Amino acid sequence: MKKEEIPQDRSKLEDKNIREVCYAVDKDGKYTTGLSTGWEAKSIALDLSMEHLNEQIEEARQAVLNGSKSPIYYFMWKEKMDVGVLAGYMHKYRWKIKRHFKPKVFNKLNTNTKAKYAEIFGIELKQLENFNE
């Protein structure tokens, strides 16, 4: 990559005024660095990943609404977590977390456990108990 070819495309980095370092060569082929505001290829890849994530959140929402999953499942996706991350924060085994995805099990959970989930998701306990997303 030549120094003058360092891409200056629009990207999500602009929101926070971030520019990143790229390594590139000058006309003699000697390396130097330059700043980039973003690159089209990367933005597309990031957008695709975000779309993928949003689809998953939507699927999870539907699953909670039709009663096949508990609200924990939805909020886990919404916080971009997976079972491993959530299990880490809850100090519980993964299989226990997966069990809590079952609405039947979720309804029997004690308030302390639910409150802990709510705290991890950064929401109020009632948002977890009365699902309304």
Next chain:
Amino acid sequence: MNKLDFEHRQSAHCENGVAANIFQYNGINIDEPLVFGIGAGLFFIYIPFLKVNQGPAVSYRPMPGWIFSRASRRLGIDIKREHFRSIDKSFEALDRNLDKGIASGLQVGVYHLPYLPDEYRFHFNAHNLVVYGKKGNEYLISDPVMEHTTSLTKDELARARFTKGVFSPRGHMYYPTTVPHSFDFEKAISAGIKRTTHDMLAPVPYIGANGIKYVSKKILYWKENHGIKKTNHYLAQIIRMQEEIGTGGGGFRFIYGAFLQRASEILNRPELFELSHNMTKIGDDWRAWALLASRVCRNRDKESDGYERLSKMMIQISKQEKQFFLDLKKTMK
């Protein structure tokens, strides 16, 4: 207020940047490409059976922490790594280091860094930054991928230091304990290059040049067996691993080119300078691959043989890298 005389230099990759800035603070004249090359940061691996964000686990770099450890070892610098169970103890240790005038590197989770855009904040726990001071309840942060220094409150930093999931940092803090007076850069560079050629030419299907070839075949397999939608998601994941903040472009290949030029000056070997041009070309090919891949993902219909072309391009890159590292190995003999 407690502030160290620490120079913040922006870098492409967090681990190199932290290492280079901490070494510089300890009086070693070193920059990012040198740390990267000595730490043998160039790599390629496809990890079978493992999924990351429901996509393939492809990495252009070795395990987090290895670059720093290898670079320290090869330069004869002793480092200490500490983990903590309690948040209070971890901050006591950090404050103690600041009082002693030690700049400490911290491993943190990206998800809890408020100065990054939301889209970049996912549960990735192997980011690195340096704490170089404290002002009231705020810690002064030198995050090497950022242009300028920033600060975090104790609560924010505590959340970032104790994130959970893969590579969970457990308050991980690291810093040099003894730094020698003189360094044998020649020896360190040779050892770094040797390790990289060894890795990239590994006779294993998933690693190095062979790994690239393996993934090139996988692209066609994914298209046949998982469908276009899933394949596109997988490709997007690979592009992000290759180009997203921290690689300096082209999956670290350009940083490695810069390292070879530094090495050619220090070792006084012009042939390494010549080889760096080949590395630049390989980096350019990776960039071209990423660009085509992103377009294939977006305009699904227009290019009917897009995936075949991507696969072919990758096979070419694999061949070039194999040749490159064979040449490099021969040069260093």
